[in-house]
Amino acid sequence: MVTKSSRRTHSVPEPAPPLASRPLYLQARDRLVREIVDGVWKPGDYLPSEAQLAVTFGVSIGTIRRATEELAAQGLLERQHGRGTQVVPHSSDRSRFRFLRFVHPDGRSFRPVAHLIQQSVQPATREDLEHLDLPKNAEVLVLLRTRSEDGVPLIYERIALPAERFSKLHFEAGQDMLEEIYVLYQKHSGETVVRAEDDIRADAATRAIATALGCEVGTPLLMVRRVAFSLTGDRVEHRKSWTATLRYRSLLD
Amino acid sequence: MVTKSSRRTHSVPEPAPPLASRPLYLQARDRLVREIVDGVWKPGDYLPSEAQLAVTFGVSIGTIRRATEELAAQGLLERQHGRGTQVVPHSSDRSRFRFLRFVHPDGRSFRPVAHLIQQSVQPATREDLEHLDLPKNAEVLVLLRTRSEDGVPLIYERIALPAERFSKLHFEAGQDMLEEIYVLYQKHSGETVVRAEDDIRADAATRAIATALGCEVGTPLLMVRRVAFSLTGDRVEHRKSWTATLRYRSLLD
């Protein structure tokens, strides 16, 4: 039950208002997020109807609506007319397009297969610590992989994950990763990625990258650094991706 | 007056509904946009209050609210509690942060001064035609400029604008451009940029760019291509920016 601070409607009087409170729709929104984080509603589940939620939360339908609409805009929920409101499953299709994305020079979309080169738990680098907001001496699970189309490697990638949080996640080296990796985070470690920050710079191919991508050392590359955030706002992934041939495209709107 | 298709409330009967109509809040939203495009409300103006708009448009306040909230989320309006709702002026500060932006490697924001190298009207390149959606043989106004901080040029930029639309825009070559360029588009040509699509790739410095940026030919560069859209959804700017040292950062959220 969300806390009302003595609101009246239609001139019904009421005793003195206690503490100032956050708007009900924010309380409702946060409560829904918390319940999703806690696994009360899992990705793929349908929430109770708005009318039900309104009763449960002790607010009006309009307030529930405002909360769910905000979460839908944010990509966490999906409202389906006539069916209900679903906690968005991290289906491969959806998650690939929620962030900026790589495309071919001609604008064709990029549909890669990922190939794991190596995985290991190791001390976090200075960069990892900073971007994942980890304490000194923390360890990270590092995945090195390429992403290819038609057998041609186009992206070389290093992914660092907080080792503790992702202790249940591991792969066979050399294995093809058929599922979208955010789906795996969710399935094996219960981490749902909802947001990411990217930043992009120019870089020159190192020996290792040149080998993996089959280009020359020193070739101009795009380096995309991504920090991904979970439902709870924690930094859960630090990824660096290098590509020589692809472009990176914004999806504003 | 927006067109209602026979809506009733509180069981008040009414004759047969005519054609299916778009939701009133969309009609209201579009009408507001059209009025802003037509100059009825100029950037910096305050709209009439919600109550007034509701009367004028013949809908309820809630409907007006939904329309203006959408436009506010989109960045076209700014709601100010207790003051009113303002058509967002393209103030330098605001427009710089509405899109992806360049930052320094350490995350410091980049506050450049632009320096015009050359301007000329010329036949559009194949790329210009494609990205600006212009007819064959169209001409574009091309601006070449650098953007510097503390006298150090960090970005080299080529901006192509449809020559007809921007016939009133011109500068002295060699001049420093102190105002944000989108403010100039608005002031001199009545074009308000509301949205942009970026795409980013790696490139190597050409002779011209190397000279302008003081780097070596072949240095890995970030090339950002931006297509900017006006209020009416037309493509009004095709810009390519090259930088060796800066990063490009997303602002999702």
Place this chain on the structure above:
DNA sequence: GAGTGGTCTAGACCACCCA
């Protein structure tokens, strides 16, 4: 204190999905 936007409610009716 008048006027504006911000929150919240209650209720009507519409449009869609599915059994």
Place this chain on the structure above:
DNA sequence: GGGTGGTCTAGACCACTCA
């Protein structure tokens, strides 16, 4: 046909701004 979300309204009260 029952249930769900989508649109729209009317009205109460709150919180902020400015004269």
